[in-house]
Amino acid sequence: MTLVLLNDAAGAPRIVRRVPEGAARREDALRDLLLAHPAMLPVGEIDPGIGPLVPVARELNVPDVGRIDAFLVDARGHLVIVECKLWRNPQARREVVGQILDYARALARFSYEDLQREVSRATGSSGNALYQLVAAGAGTDGMDEAQFVDRVSRNLAAGRFLLLVVGDGITEGTQRIGEYLVAQPGLAFDFALVEMAQYAWTDGTGAEQVVVQPRLLAKTVVIERAVIRNEASVVIADLRDEPVAPAGEGRGRKLDSGLQEAWRGFAEHFLAGMVFDDPSQPPPRIGGLGWMKAPLPRGHWLTLYRASGSGRIGAYINLPGSEGLAAFERLAADRALIDEELAEAGLPAPAWERTDKGATITLAWPSPLPWDEGAEMRQRDLLRRAANQLVNSFRPRLEQIGPEG
Known part of the structure; x- marks a missing residue:
C-alpha cells in the first residue's frame, strides 16, 4: 500500500510506501502516541455515543492479571481499554485478544473505589483522580462528581467497555478472532481491531516525516446481554448456548x-x-x-x-x-x-x-x-x-x- 503526496516541496508527486508490518514503532511508542493524540482512535465509527476521549493512564495495573497498555474515558463515563501489539510477534496474535478479555473480566469485578485506587497509583494523583482528569479535559457533560461516579460504577458492574486491539498490521482472520470473543457471559463490551498503518519518508530538508492512518478492520457490538454479533465482517457469536455441566456439578443449586x-x-x-x-x-x-x-x-x-x-x-x-x-x-x-x-x-x-x-x-x-x-x-x-x-x-x-x- 502506498500514499501519493501532491504539492510536495520537491515539486513532483512523491510516492510514500507503507512501513512494513512489525517494523514500525515499538509497542510502547505506539501506546504513547495514542495517549498523546487519543482522537486518532476511531471510536465514533464503533459507538457514536462515545465522545472525545481523555487519556487516563498508561500501564494501568489490574491486580493478578497484568497492566493495561492505555486506559481512557469520555465525559459520560464510557471506559476504553487499549492493547497495542506489533504483529511481527506470532504469540501476540494468539494472546492479545485473550489478554484484553482478561482485563475486561477483572475490571467488571472492580468497584469505583478499586478503579480510583489504581488510577491514583498510575497517575500519582490523590483524591478522585479519574473525575479530576475528565473535568480538566473534555469536561463532564453536565454531570457532577456523584453522577459521574455512579455512571462509571454502573459501567463497571455491567462489564460495559470498549475494547480496542491496536496494531501496525493486523493479519489474524476475523473468523479466528471471533473464537476468542465467545464464552464471555456477564460482559456487555464492544470490541474492535484497529490498524495503525504508518508511512515514513524524508523531506527535502532531511527531516523524517511520518503519517499514521487509523483503520477500523472489524468491530462487534452487543445486541443484547451476552450476545455478540459482528457487523464489520463475518463472525456471529451467540453466547446463550453454554455447554451443559456434567451431572452432579452444581448447575441450578447453591454451590458450596x-x-x-x-x-x-x-x-x-x-x-x-x-x-x-x-x-x-x-x-x-x-x-x-x-x-x-x-x-x-x-x-x-x-x-x-x-x-x-x-x-x-x-x-x-x-x-x-x-x-x-x-x-x-x-x-x-x-x-x-x-x-x-x-x-x-x-x-x-x-x-x-x-x-x-x-x-x-x-x-x-x-x-x-x-x-x-x-x-x-x-x-x-x-x-x-x-x-x-x-x-x-x-x-x-x-x-x-x-x-x-
Missing part, C-alpha cells in the same frame, strides 16, 4: 464455597500447564463448577470436566443443532483415522453420540474420590493430553468443513 475453591484451584493449575500444539487454539476458560471450555471453529466447543458426583473426568466436543449434525457426519467419515490418531497419543477411542438436537464426541475416565494431590496431578495430565489431541484431530477438520457443514 469449598467445592468452588477446590475446583478453581484445580482449574488454574491445569491452565498454567496447558500448552496446545496448535498455536492458533485459544486457551480454555473456566466456566461453572466442574467444567471449562475452549472454542473450536464454526461455533463448536471443547468442554473439559471433572464430576465429583459420578467420580469421572472427561472431555467432549459439542456439535449442536443442524449444523453440528452435518459436521458430525463429515467427521464420522474420518472416524477410523481419528481413533488411530488418539491411540497414537495414548488415548482411547472416543464415544460418538448423536441425537435429533446435536452430537457429541466424548472421552471419559473413572476417577473415584478421594482426590488427593497425586490424583489431581494425574487428572490434569490426562485432561491436558486429551485436550491437546482433540484439538489436533478436530480443529483442522472443522475448519475445512466450513460454515455450512
Whole structure:
C-alpha cells in the first residue's frame, strides 16, 4: 500500500510506501502516541455515543492479571481499554485478544473505589483522580462528581467497555478472532481491531516525516446481554448456548464455597500447564463448577470436566443443532483415522453420540474420590493430553468443513 503526496516541496508527486508490518514503532511508542493524540482512535465509527476521549493512564495495573497498555474515558463515563501489539510477534496474535478479555473480566469485578485506587497509583494523583482528569479535559457533560461516579460504577458492574486491539498490521482472520470473543457471559463490551498503518519518508530538508492512518478492520457490538454479533465482517457469536455441566456439578443449586475453591484451584493449575500444539487454539476458560471450555471453529466447543458426583473426568466436543449434525457426519467419515490418531497419543477411542438436537464426541475416565494431590496431578495430565489431541484431530477438520457443514 502506498500514499501519493501532491504539492510536495520537491515539486513532483512523491510516492510514500507503507512501513512494513512489525517494523514500525515499538509497542510502547505506539501506546504513547495514542495517549498523546487519543482522537486518532476511531471510536465514533464503533459507538457514536462515545465522545472525545481523555487519556487516563498508561500501564494501568489490574491486580493478578497484568497492566493495561492505555486506559481512557469520555465525559459520560464510557471506559476504553487499549492493547497495542506489533504483529511481527506470532504469540501476540494468539494472546492479545485473550489478554484484553482478561482485563475486561477483572475490571467488571472492580468497584469505583478499586478503579480510583489504581488510577491514583498510575497517575500519582490523590483524591478522585479519574473525575479530576475528565473535568480538566473534555469536561463532564453536565454531570457532577456523584453522577459521574455512579455512571462509571454502573459501567463497571455491567462489564460495559470498549475494547480496542491496536496494531501496525493486523493479519489474524476475523473468523479466528471471533473464537476468542465467545464464552464471555456477564460482559456487555464492544470490541474492535484497529490498524495503525504508518508511512515514513524524508523531506527535502532531511527531516523524517511520518503519517499514521487509523483503520477500523472489524468491530462487534452487543445486541443484547451476552450476545455478540459482528457487523464489520463475518463472525456471529451467540453466547446463550453454554455447554451443559456434567451431572452432579452444581448447575441450578447453591454451590458450596469449598467445592468452588477446590475446583478453581484445580482449574488454574491445569491452565498454567496447558500448552496446545496448535498455536492458533485459544486457551480454555473456566466456566461453572466442574467444567471449562475452549472454542473450536464454526461455533463448536471443547468442554473439559471433572464430576465429583459420578467420580469421572472427561472431555467432549459439542456439535449442536443442524449444523453440528452435518459436521458430525463429515467427521464420522474420518472416524477410523481419528481413533488411530488418539491411540497414537495414548488415548482411547472416543464415544460418538448423536441425537435429533446435536452430537457429541466424548472421552471419559473413572476417577473415584478421594482426590488427593497425586490424583489431581494425574487428572490434569490426562485432561491436558486429551485436550491437546482433540484439538489436533478436530480443529483442522472443522475448519475445512466450513460454515455450512
